[in-house]
Amino acid sequence: MINRNVIFSLILCAIMFSPAVLFGLSSSNVITVPSWLSAEDSKWLAGGYEVSHIENHFNLDAFKSGELQSALEIEVGNNIPMKSAALLLSASLQRKVIEVSNVPFGWECYPTFYGSKKLYIPEANALCRMPAKGIGSFSNSTSSFGGKLALFAKDHPDVAFNVVLADISEHSSLNPAYDLSSNVFSSMQSRDILQDTCSGVDNVKVSFLQLDSLSEYYRNYYTTDHHWNGFGAARAYAALTGREAKFDSVVNDLSSIKMNGSSSREGLMFLNEPAREPRFNFSQIEVREDALPYVLQQDGARKIAENKKVAEFDFYHGWYGQSVPFEANGPGEGRALIICDSFGPGIQWLVANDHETTTVRFDMHVSISGDQKLCNILQETQCDEVYFVGHAGGFAHLLDRFPYYFD
Amino acid sequence: MHGGGRKFFLIIALSVNLLILGFYKYQGFLAHNINLALGEEFLVDLQLALPIGISFFTLQAITYVVDVYRGQVQAQKNPLYLGMYIAMFPQLVAGPIVRYSDIEYEIDNRQVTLAGFAQGLRLFCIGLGKKVLLANTAGGLADSLLPLEASQIGFVGCFSGIAAYTFQIYFDFSGYSDMAIGMGKMMGFDYPRNFNYPYTSKSATEFWRRWHMSLGGFFRDYVYIPLGGNRVSTSRFVFNTMIVWGLTGIWHGAAWNFVLWGLYWGVLILLEKFFIKRILDKLPVAISHIYCIVLFFFGWLLFAVSGLSNVVEWTAAIFGAYGWLGTSTLWELQSWSYISLIPIFVIGSLPWAPWLRKKITAWAQGEVRCPVVSAPEKGNTSVPPCTIILPKGSASLSKERMVLAINIVVDVALTLVFVLSAMFVVSSSYNPFIYFQF
8 A cells, every 4th residue: 555655646746747857957958858758849730839038027017917927828838748749649539539429420520629620521531620600791791892892993994803712611612511500601602792793894803613522622622731732723723714724743752741731730630641732834933032932942842841840730831832922023924913811822823924023912811901002002013913812701801901902 | 802802803804804805706796786776887897806716715714713703713823824724725716615623633733644645646636637637628518608699509509508517517616626635635634525426416405415515514604503594483594594595606706697596596495495305205216316407407507607688598498499409500519529428427427436435345345235325524534535445354365456456557547637637738728820930
C-alpha cells in the first residue's frame, strides 16, 4: 500500500511539474527540446502564434484591465509541452466518439471534434466546412453588391467586369451537410442573384464553375484546405473566358508532399493529402516583388518540398502566393485588375498570363476593410478588365467592409 | 462578554458580511428591478465585478461567526488561521461550504501523511476527470443550444439542451467539490462530502439531501432552524420553508429565474411533505426515480434558461409546442453526436464505485451477499477513494493479490484520466489562424 501510494504520487507529481521543469531547462539552454516535445509544432498547426510581450504587462494597470492575465495565458500557451500531440489526440478521441454516435444515423459527414466547424466526409476522405447560415442576410447583401456593381459598370462602359464565384465548401450544395442543414445559402444562389442583378449590363459577366459530384468537387478543390487547387482555378478561368488554361501535365515533383492545409489545421485532423497541381507555363510573367511564389520559381517544386512546414500546412499559399497586393507583367494584352480574397492566388497567374499588366488587390478578403472607392482604383491602374474573384461570403460582405466601394 | 454585547457583535458581523455580498452580487439586480418598477433610472447599475468566491466565503464567515456566538467553536485568535479558513483556495471558488467546526481541530493538529496525500491526489484526479472530460463535453452541447430560441430548436433541441445541462452541472459541481476535497486531503484537511449521487434520488426531499449537501446544511442550520424549523404552526412552517428556498435560489444568482427555481423546489418539498410522500412510498422504486428525474429536469430548465419568457417558451417546447425540431434539422442540432456518451454520463452519475468496492471486498472476504451502500457523508476518511482495503487476515493470499492488482489498475486508470484531462484542457484553448501568420 505504501509503495502504491509512493509510486502513484511520484508519477502524478512528475506529470504535473514536468512542463515547468522542461520550460526552465530549455529557457536556460540546459537542454534542447525537440519540436514535438515543446509547443513548437502546435504553432505550425495553429498557423501562427501570439507573442505575449509579457514584460510590458507587469504593472497594476495591466492587472486591472486583464492584459497581464491574458499575456500570462498566451505565454503559458506558447510553452505547453507536446501541445500539438495533445491537440490532435484529444480531437481524435472525440472524433471516434462522434463516429460511434453516427452509426445509427449514418450521416454523410460529422464534426472532426465536439464544437468543430470542420466536417469529415468519410466517403470522400475529405474535410469541408459547416454550411454558412443566414439565407436572408446573404441574399440581401449579395443583391446589394450585384445591384451596385451593375450601376457602376453602366457608368464605366469601357471596362469589362468579370465575377468569378468560387464554390467554397460552406456555400457548396455538394457539401453533404448542405442538405442536412436549414437556412443555408449556396454558391448557386449567389450566382443566380448576381446574374439577375447584373442582367442587361453588357460589360458584366458572372461565372461559376458548376461541378456535378462530390468526387469531382474534390478533384478541383483540396480535401484538406478550403481553396481550389490549380485544376479548379483553371477550370473556373476557362468557364469565364472560354479559353482553356494551358497545362499539359501534373507537376510530378510535388508528389512527395503530403499536405494538411487550413481545414486539417482547424479541424485537427490530418489526412496527408498528396499535392497535385497542373504544370502551367508562367515563364513569361514578371512580378515586381521580392518573394516569388514557388509556382513561378525555377525548380519551385523541389524548393517547396524542402520547406517542409510550408509544404505541409500552407501549400496553397506557398505554391500560388500569399494574399498580398502586387503587380505583374505578362505576355498578353490589356490591363487587368483582380479584386479577390484568398481564392485569388489560384487564378491570378492565369489572368496575368493573358494580360500585359495585372494588379492584384485583396479587398474581398475578410480581414481587409477601408474607405477606398473602385473608381479611384480604376483611375490609378488604368485597367480595362476587372476580375472579382471570391466565394459567396466575400461578395456578400464586401460592402460591409468597403461601404464606399461603388460610389 | 455579556449576552447583549455578544448579540450586538453577531448582528454587526452578519450585517457586514451580508451587506458586502449583497452589494457586489445584487446591486445590479436591485438597480435594474427598482428602475423598472419606477420607470426611471433611480439607481445606477454599477456593473461591479464579482469578487471570486464571495458567495462561498461569505457563508463560511457566517458559519464561523454564528458558531462562535453559539459557543460551538472557540474563537480563532490568530487572524492568519481565520483568514486561511475563510480563503482556503481549494474550496474558495466552488465549495464545499466548510464550517469552522469541521476543520477547527485540523488547523493546529492536521497531519500530512503519504496515505492522505495519495488519497487526495486520487480524489483530485476523479474530480478533474468529471469536470474536464464529462462536464465540459456535456457543456459543449448545452452551450450550443441554451442561447437559442425554443421555436428554432423544438422538442429535440430543448430536451437535449437541458439533458446536457443536467449532466454538465452535476459533473462540473461535483467535480470541483471532489478536487477541493482532494486538495484539502493532500494538505491534511478532511472536508465534508458535497454530493452523494443526487440523480439516484426518489424524491425532491431526498434530492436535496444528496445535492450540494454543504449548502443545504447551511440553510438548515443557519436559516431554517433559527426561524423555528418545523416546530411551529403549519403556516409558519410553510413560510419558513419558502423563505429558505427563496434564499437558496437567489444565492445561486441575481436573477428572477433563480428565485423561481428555489421556490419551485420549496413548493415541491412542501407538497411531498403534506401529500406526495404518502403516494411515493407506495409506488415502485423505478416510478419514484422517474418522478424525481422529471423534477430535477424541469428544475434545471428553470435554472439554465435565462429570462422568464424564455423559460415559458422552453417549457412549451418540451411539451411539443414547436414540433420535434422547430426550424432546425436533426443533423445541425448536433445532439445526435453525443448519443454514445449517454451511457458514460448515466453510469458516471450512479454509485457504481462504492457498489463495486463493496462487491469486491465481499468477494475477497468470501461473503455471498453484500448490501448496497451509499457513499459516506464526510471526508471519505473511512473509505479512501479508489482503494479497496481488506482487513488483515480477512482474505486469502491469492485474493489479496487480486485486490492489489485491481488497486494498481485503478491507479493506472486515474493516471490516464489525469493525462487525458490535461490534454482536453490544452485543446479547449485552441484557436487557430485560418491563414498562416508566419
